[in-house]
Amino acid sequence: MKFIHSADWQLGKPYGRFEPEVRAGLSEARFDAIDTLGRTAVDHGAQHVVVAGDIFDTEGPEDRTIVQAISRMSRHSCRWWLLPGNHDFARSGGLWDRVRQRASENIVILSTPEPVEMNPGVWLLPAPLEHRHNLEDPTARFDSMETPGATLRIGLAHGSIRDFGSQGETKNQIAPDRARRSNLDYLALGDWHGALRVDGRTWYAGTPEVDRFQRDDPGQALVVGLSTDAEPSVTPIRTGRFQWLLRDWMVSDQAAFDAECELLLGAIDAPTTLLRLTLAGITSLGDRISMLGRLENDIGHQLRYLDVRADHLVGRPSEEDIANLAVEGMLGAAARMLNTRIEGGGEDAAVAKRALERLFVEYSREKSA
Missing domain, CATH: 3.60.21.10 (Metallo-dependent phosphatases)
Known part of the structure; x- marks a missing residue:
């Protein structure tokens, strides 16, 4: 039987x-x-x-x-x-x-x-x-x-x-x-x-x-x-068509992130994959923005569905990031003030981190426009 x-x-x-x-x-x-x-x-x-x-x-x-x-x-x-x-x-x-x-x-x-x-x-x-x-x-x-x-x-x-x-x-x-x-x-x-x-x-x-x-x-x-x-x-x-994947990546820079992306895409059928991705690590602010940008504008479009959890991916401005902003007068002054608050910790640090990231995003958009 x-x-x-x-x-x-x-x-x-x-x-x-x-x-x-x-x-x-x-x-x-x-x-x-x-x-x-x-x-x-x-x-x-x-x-x-x-x-x-x-x-x-x-x-x-x-x-x-x-x-x-x-x-x-x-x-x-x-x-x-x-x-x-x-x-x-x-x-x-x-x-x-x-x-x-x-x-x-x-x-x-x-x-x-x-x-x-x-x-x-x-x-x-x-x-x-x-x-x-x-x-x-x-x-x-x-x-x-x-x-x-x-x-x-x-x-x-x-x-x-x-x-x-x-x-x-x-x-x-x-x-x-x-x-x-x-x-x-x-x-x-x-x-x-x-x-x-x-x-x-x-x-x-x-x-x-x-x-x-x-x-x-x-x-x-x-x-x-x-x-x-x-x-x-x-x-x-x-019997199933779709795969629902959970992945946790610890990344320190853009190169490490890109390597993880290539490994993932080489191992799955992207159009039939739903992915919940958790990112963690400490990287430069520029790399963090670039990583999230690739997920939103590239990986997310290849997959059937992408859910990104990036609260524990900490983007800290590098000296180069600050230097790039510093030449912009008021933007540079604001960046230095926010960075000081981030380094000081306390209740304002999280808000200052998000504000500095937003400042850098807007600056990057203006430079590429």
């Missing part, structure tokens, strides 16, 4: 903090991931794709989001098994009734905790969430679920196998030894947004399209092979 394990599609996610062009690309990539999963199933000879919750980002998505999801799944030959999670939990008259009205025959909605025979002897045990936060282990019912003639038992659930802290999506706690307790050959989980092995029979698939600055890995799904009385074969497969 071979199948694809996926989770956390969160279709319809708004990405409200981004500009419209970026939002559109990120949203479309989530729908494209469905096609990637369908093709992956065919490529690996898998008849089924099981999705462990949070197919939709909310319990009330727009009709277009539902229709797009169904149309993407319908054009692939595999069978899709959809489990309600905490973002799209099951309730009477809610989202899943809307989906069911439009769904094609190859889409199965697992909105009730009842075992289903996927193939002869292969049973799927679902644990749909009926509320955003459940007080009890949603997989506890697996212990008593009857699966007549079962050769393989596959659990499907959405929740936390352990405390993921602020990065976890739910408070729905699942027993870490659930696979053993319920005699499962495999427990397919959703909630954690990266692929994660809990034990040989218990895995999180992660999201097929990453949606936050958390890890370098792109979106993934798992190709799972099962056979009786053997540990599952689990192979992560890249």
Whole structure:
């Protein structure tokens, strides 16, 4: 038995903090991931794709989001098994009734905790969430679920196998030894947004399209092979288009900064990369301005998105900077006064640093005009 394990599609996610062009690309990539999963199933000879919750980002998505999801799944030959999670939990008259009205025959909605025979002897045990936060282990019912003639038992659930802290999506706690307790050959989980092995029979698939600055890995799904009385074969497969990268650079001058830029651009596909970059170090004021200028006018245009944090990149005017300003009469006098305040520290130093930088920026603009 071979199948694809996926989770956390969160279709319809708004990405409200981004500009419209970026939002559109990120949203479309989530729908494209469905096609990637369908093709992956065919490529690996898998008849089924099981999705462990949070197919939709909310319990009330727009009709277009539902229709797009169904149309993407319908054009692939595999069978899709959809489990309600905490973002799209099951309730009477809610989202899943809307989906069911439009769904094609190859889409199965697992909105009730009842075992289903996927193939002869292969049973799927679902644990749909009926509320955003459940007080009890949603997989506890697996212990008593009857699966007549079962050769393989596959659990499907959405929740936390352990405390993921602020990065976890739910408070729905699942027993870490659930696979053993319920005699499962495999427990397919959703909630954690990266692929994660809990034990040989218990895995999180992660999201097929990453949606936050958390890890370098792109979106993934798992190709799972099962056979009786053997540990599952689990192979992560890249499904995501975009990478969300966190980088911290310690730079001392323009040359060091440029070297970091070249290393970055040589290692990524810039148009599909979102980068949160934190800069730190002490450099000349001129170099600081030049570095930030390159990020704004060059690197930022190459990447899909760039978020720069430069509060800890300290730009101090060099003697050459002051000398250049000094010949400008009043500008030079102002620069010397501000530099004295910076060197003296105290409450005014931070304000003086920003004022001197602004003065130097305006001076540089006038010189280049």
